[in-house]
Amino acid sequence: MFELITQILLLVGLYYLVRAIWPSIYNPKYFAWFGVAVFIALVVMAFAYPTNRTVGILWAVLSFPLRPLGLTLILLGFALSEGLQKVKGQQVLAAFLILLISSLPITAYLLTAQTEQRSVIEAIRRQEASNPREVQAIVVLGDGSAQLDPASRIRTQVTRPGEGGISITLQSRLLYAAELYNNRTQRGSNPLVIVSIGPQPLDIRGRPLPGEGEAVILLLTSHGVPQSQIKLDTEGIDPRSSAIAVRRILLGPKGENVDCRIFAVCDDGFRELPTTGTTGPRIPIVLVSPAIMIRRASSSFTRVFFEVTPRPTDFYSFQLQRGWDLAALTALVPSAEALVITSRVVNEYLTTVYYFLRGWLADPLAV
Structure with missing residues (x-):
């Protein structure tokens, strides 16, 4: 934990050091590029040190906009960025549709059916x-x-x-x-x-509890x-x-x-x-x-x-x-459980892409 806190404090300290030493470049445009550079550095760290806990925490933060709930909140934030009197309707509509579709049981069912490959797995189970x-x-x-x-x-x-x-x-x-x-x-x-x-x-002696x-x-x-x-x-x-x-x-x-x-x-x-x-x-x-x-x-x-x-x-x-007849109505009623499952499937897709880029998969489509 001490190492993790130290790494995060060093990253924050680096940002403020750059801001203090070079006040002349304190411009949103330059700091946007600085943010891009930090993001690229984090990606390189993720590939070089995949088991580093700091990388894991930062990835959880950076990948937040890629998840249904994160994308919804970001769109709502943009919609309200100019105050309640100037709400941007298109962003609100997009956020509503993303949250609605992600919360439908039918969406969660279709995604998990594809991910879990039930028919193939059942065939393997019978053979085994x-x-x-x-x-x-x-x-x-x-x-x-x-x-x-x-x-x-x-x-x-x-x-x-x-x-x-x-x-x-x-x-x-x-x-x-x-x-x-x-x-x-x-x-x-x-x-x-x-x-x-x-x-x-x-424990304090280094032995497993x-x-x-x-x-x-x-x-x-x-x-x-x-x-x-x-x-x-x-x-x-x-x-x-x-x-x-x-x-x-x-x-x-x-x-x-x-x-x-x-x-x-x-x-x-x-x-x-x-x-x-x-x-x-x-x-x-x-x-x-x-x-x-x-x-x-x-x-x-x-x-x-x-x-x-x-x-x-x-x-x-x-x-x-x-x-489908019995489930037609309940499949169209949004639920928190369906949103959680959809988010987990999306997170699994993102992790699979990372594994693919690292060359850790023998066959990404294999069961």
Whole structure:
């Protein structure tokens, strides 16, 4: 936290230092360019240091206008910028339409149906139930219920705490992972169950405080998973870092080299040699993840040389699925829940674009 506050104070101090030293350039036009330069610097930081907490918080602020609620508030702000007597009707109308469309259950349903790919996932689920593949591990992605990063409260799904301090949604994923494990042990397999819970709070001596990790182990062992087969990932903070951490758990230190390239040195210089796209064996795993992010998670794990069988959970269900006739009226009644779901889908799209630009996705459209 001290490092985070220091970084933010340095950025603010830099702004006022420039303003104090060069008062002659204190012109809105020049400071607009200065703002552009700061924005570009933040983008470069996001690519160079993706796990930096300052970048995460600033991204949550900068991406606010790209979300339905943020765009609505900004348009209303512009509409009222000249006072109540000169309200700009076009901006008010645009803000109203954005908020209305984003709050409709039918909008949330269509967006989540596209993101979750229910038909494809159901086909995978039926195939897996009839003939489960031999895998080395069952990987469960956590939901950040004990995140240290304050920005995670903006980025992650807010859920009620369940038993042992872990969220209800994470409990459902753990129970599903235990079911998958028991099904495989009945067929003679004994995979590891790896749960990515992220960094945990430490005491003054630097030792992890008892909390989510113990609750995860207790829940899994109470549903038939031996403690010897449970591994906790306390490093991963997103699908990419979780994939690297899981590979390190399974392969040791050699599992860290996921971005290596091969070059040939010749008399006239050097050139990159074509490779098969792997630096080691592809590890077969089952990936248990929220359905809304299953595409990005599966593609991220595939990118670091896993052979992924996706098993999504936490589907969003709507009355629309039981028939359009019954749902025709309620689907057109705006609700706060629909706005939250729509915002989460939009945020997932933005994050997927970032992953794509970083080259962290094997196939952005894969499930």
